Amino acid sequence: MTARRTHIVGAGVAGLSAALAVTAEGGEAVLYEAAPQAGGRCRTLHPADGFVHDNGTHVLFTANTRALDVLKTIGARERWLEPEPKGLPVFDRPTGAMRRIGLSPWSWLLPSRRPHGLTLSDLARILQLVFASKDCPVAAIIGQRPIMDSLIEPLTVAVLNTPAAQASSQRLGHALRQLIRPGAGRLLVARNGLGRDLIEPAVATLQARGASILTGQRLRMLLSTGERVIGLTLTDRTVMLGADDRVILALPPYEVERLLPSLAVPKAFEPILNVHYRMQGSGQRRFVGLTGTLAQWAMIRDDHVSVTVSAADAVIDRAAADVAVQIWREIAPALCLLGLEAHAHRQPETRVVKEKRATIRQAAEPLPQPPVRPLANLALAGDWIGSLPATIESAVMAGEHAASILRHAPGGGPPVSRARPLKREDAA
Numbered sequence: 001m002t003a004r005r006t007h008i009v010g011a012g013v014a015g016l017s018a019a020l021a022v023t024a025e026g027g028e029a030v031l032y033e034a035a036p037q038a039g040g041r042c043r044t045l046h047p048a049d050g051f052v053h054d055n056g057t058h059v060l061f062t063a064n065t066r067a068l069d070v071l072k073t074i075g076a077r078e079r080w081l082e083p084e085p086k087g088l089p090v091f092d093r094p095t096g097a098m099r100r101i102g103l104s105p106w107s108w109l110l111p112s113r114r115p116h117g118l119t120l121s122d123l124a125r126i127l128q129l130v131f132a133s134k135d136c137p138v139a140a141i142i143g144q145r146p147i148m149d150s151l152i153e154p155l156t157v158a159v160l161n162t163p164a165a166q167a168s169s170q171r172l173g174h175a176l177r178q179l180i181r182p183g184a185g186r187l188l189v190a191r192n193g194l195g196r197d198l199i200e201p202a203v204a205t206l207q208a209r210g211a212s213i214l215t216g217q218r219l220r221m222l223l224s225t226g227e228r229v230i231g232l233t234l235t236d237r238t239v240m241l242g243a244d245d246r247v248i249l250a251l252p253p254y255e256v257e258r259l260l261p262s263l264a265v266p267k268a269f270e271p272i273l274n275v276h277y278r279m280q281g282s283g284q285r286r287f288v289g290l291t292g293t294l295a296q297w298a299m300i301r302d303d304h305v306s307v308t309v310s311a312a313d314a315v316i317d318r319a320a321a322d323v324a325v326q327i328w329r330e331i332a333p334a335l336c337l338l339g340l341e342a343h344a345h346r347q348p349e350t351r352v353v354k355e356k357r358a359t360i361r362q363a364a365e366p367l368p369q370p371p372v373r374p375l376a377n378l379a380l381a382g383d384w385i386g387s388l389p390a391t392i393e394s395a396v397m398a399g400e401h402a403a404s405i406l407r408h409a410p411g412g413g414p415p416v417s418r419a420r421p422l423k424r425e426d427a428a
C-alpha cells in the first residue's frame, strides 16, 4: 500500500479535522503545533493549583452536523450533552426574573417559550434576516425594538462574536437557516470540558491511526519554489518535503499572512472574555442566558461557573479583577435562582481568560479570502476560511475541505511508500 504524507501545521480543530480526514483514507499525517498541546482556541487549562477549566465555554448545536460527525468518529458524541432540553433559562437583570425561551423558532408557537417582546412584525424581520439576499448589518434589518435586547443581540454575538450594529446579516442568516430545521436548534456542551470531550479523543484517534503530533514546533518559515512548498522550517528542525508530500496550513489568518505575505487575509478580530468562578456548582450541567448584564451566558459545572462576554471590545482592556467583580455581582442573583449558594459580596476564587483574537470580526463587509490552494501542494484551513460563521463547525469543514482538495490535486511525484520512516527531519 502507498500513501502520501500530509504535513499539517496547527493542531486546533481545523488541523485535527484535516488529519482525521487524511488518515481516514489510509493517508499519512504529521501535525506540527506551536503550543505545548493540541486544541488551539478549544482548550482546557490545567494550572498548578488544580482549578481546571476551559479557556471558554464552547457550545455546539445539533445543526452542526460536521462537528457532530467528528465527535462520532473519535467516540466522543455521547459526551456532549443538552443541558437545557426544556428551553434556555434567561435571567433578566433589570427585572430579576428568570424565564425559559425556546432556541428553535418552532418552539415560539408556545407563548411560554417566546423571547420577550416578540411580535408578528418581528417575525417578519427575522425571516428577512434568515433569507437576506444582500449583506447589511443585522441591526439594520431588525431596528431598535425590544426583541433586539432580548434575542437578536445575544444571538448575534453568540454566533458571530460581532455586535449586531456591525454583524453580517448574511453570515447570521446562514446560521439561522441551519437552526430552523426541526431538531437542529438543540444546544450541546461538553460534559467534562473541551480537553476530555474533544481534543484528547481526537488526538488518541489520530495516534491510533499512526499520525504524529509534534508539539512545541512553530512553523517559522515555508521553503518554496514559488509554485510548491519544498520544506518547513520549524522551531528546532527543518523538514524537507518528499516530491509528493502536501502541506495544510491550519492557522489563524495573521500567521498565514506572515508565512505567505502576498495573500490577502482578514485583519480585524473580536475578543471574548471568560471568567471562571471556583465554587460548588451542580452535578447536572446548567446553561443560562443573561440580559441586562455585561456577560451573555453562564455555564454551571460541578466545581465552577464559567461566564462569557462575547464581542468583548468594551471590556477586554479593563482590569481583569474589576470586570470579574462586576460580573459576579450581576450574576449572583441568577445563580441563586438556579439553586446555587452565591452571595453578591462573597466572590469565589476567580480566573479571567482574555482571548483578544477569539475570532475574526464578521461584519457586513466583504472579507478578504485567499485561494484555498495558493500553492500546488499547499492548502489553507481554519475557521476563518469561507463565508460561514467562524466556529468549530467551520473549522471542521475547512480542515476536511483542505484534505479533500489536496487529495484530488495533481500529484507532483511518485506516491510515497507507507513504510517510509515517519520522521525525516534534519536538526537545524
Ligand SMILES: Cc1cc2nc3c(=O)[nH]c(=O)nc-3n(C[C@H](O)[C@H](O)[C@H](O)COP(=O)(O)OP(=O)(O)OC[C@H]3O[C@@H](n4cnc5c(N)ncnc54)[C@H](O)[C@@H]3O)c2cc1C
Pocket (backbone or CB within 6 Å): 009, 010, 011, 012, 013, 014, 015, 032, 033, 034, 035, 038, 039, 040, 041, 042, 055, 056, 057, 058, 059, 060, 217, 218, 219, 220, 250, 251, 252, 255, 272, 273, 274, 355, 357, 358, 359, 381, 382, 383, 384, 390, 391, 392, 393, 395
Ligand atoms: C473563548 C472562545 C469561545 C468560543 N466559543 C465557541 C462556541 O461556543 N462555539 C463554536 O463553535 N466556536 C466557538 N469559538 C470559536 C472556536 O474556538 C474556533 O472557531 C475554533 O477553535 C478554531 O479552530 P482553528 O483550528 O481554525 O484555529 P485555532 O484553534 O486557532 O488553531 C490554530 C492552531 O495553530 C497553532 N499555531 C499558530 N501559529 C502556528 C505556527 N506558526 N506553527 C505551528 N502552529 C501554529 C495555534 O497554537 C493553534 O493551536 C470560541 C472561541 C473562543 C476563543
